[in-house]
Amino acid sequence: MNKFLKFLNLTKDWILEQIFPSKAKCLFCETDVPDFDNMPFCEHCLESNILNEGTRCKFCDVPILDGNQVCDFCASKHKHFTKATCPFVYQTQVRRAILKLKEDHALYLVSDLAKIMVKRISEENFKFDYIIPVPVHEKTKKRRGYNQAELLAKEISALTGKPMLSDLVIKYRMTKSQKFLSYEERQRNLKDSFSLTDKNFVKDKSFLIVDDVITTCATVNIVAMLLKKSKAKEIYVTAIARNPLKKKK
Ligand SMILES: [Zn+2]
Ligand SMILES: [Zn+2]
Incomplete structure (x- = not known):
């Protein structure tokens, strides 16, 4: 789509938004909802x-069905964070909404989703000093115009009063699409793509890492590893949604 058409489209969305505010519509499928503030x-x-x-892994918050407390991933892989929490499951409707947020400028979703994330964070009693969005490469940010994890982190920062640090962890190398990679392949793909800009700052401080989706934990685990290497105290993680683990072949 050329830039002018995109602009027209955004203008149309803006006008529609003024006439039919998205506030009263389901965050995921845009059906009208009667009591948005209580149930959006x-x-x-x-x-x-x-x-x-329901039953979720006590570390990475993935739904588990077999009655265990810890998922196969957390039982077998080294995690660098204390605990993750995600209010939604990454399934059809949620996936569609997150893709809209990610690729289609559906920024009106940010504040309501952040509110729900903050509710979960306080229920879990996460104690942290700073908020870190999972960074994207500057080329990706330039193309998209924003980093949705950073927008969520900013909103969570406003709601919790904890400062957001968007430059402490940076992504300096583009990684290949992670979509079809296994956890090990993702780790290899991600290693040496992220870097810490101020190692001395991190010592003895606790952090909340924010992302849009947790798929295999590979990305948040790499960011957590960098912080842990520089002697961070506790590291918590939150995302809008958690991808259910794939069944072992
Ligand atoms: Zn709906
Ligand atoms: Zn787990």
Whole structure:
């Protein structure tokens, strides 16, 4: 789409937003909802199991079905963070909304999603000093115009009063698309892509890492590893949604 058409499209969205504010619509499927402030999604989405509830891994918050407390990943891989929490499961409707936020400038989703994330963070009693968004490469940010993890982190910072540090961890090398890679391949792909800009700052401080989705934990684990290497105290993680683990082959 050329720039002018994109501009027209955004203008149309803006005008529609003024007439039919998205506030009263389900965050995930845009159906009207009766009581947005209490429940910003519709019955249909709720019945499709969008909420990450029930038995979950006590470390990475992935839904688990076999009655264990720890998932296979956390039982076998070295984690560098204390605990993660994600209010939603990364399934059809949630995935669609996050893709809209990521690729289609649906920035109106940020504040409501951040509010729900903050509710979960306080229920989990996470104690942290600073908030760190998972960085994207500057080329990606330039192309997209924003880093959605940073927008979420900024909102979480406003709601919790904890400062956001968007330059402490940077991504200085573009990585290949992670979509079809296994955890080990992702780790290799990500290693040496991120870097810490101020190692001395990190010592004895606790951090909350913010991302949009946790798929395999590979990315947040690399960021957490950098912080831990520089002697960070505790590291917590939050994202909008958690991808269910793939069944072992
Ligand atoms: Zn819905
Ligand atoms: Zn786990």
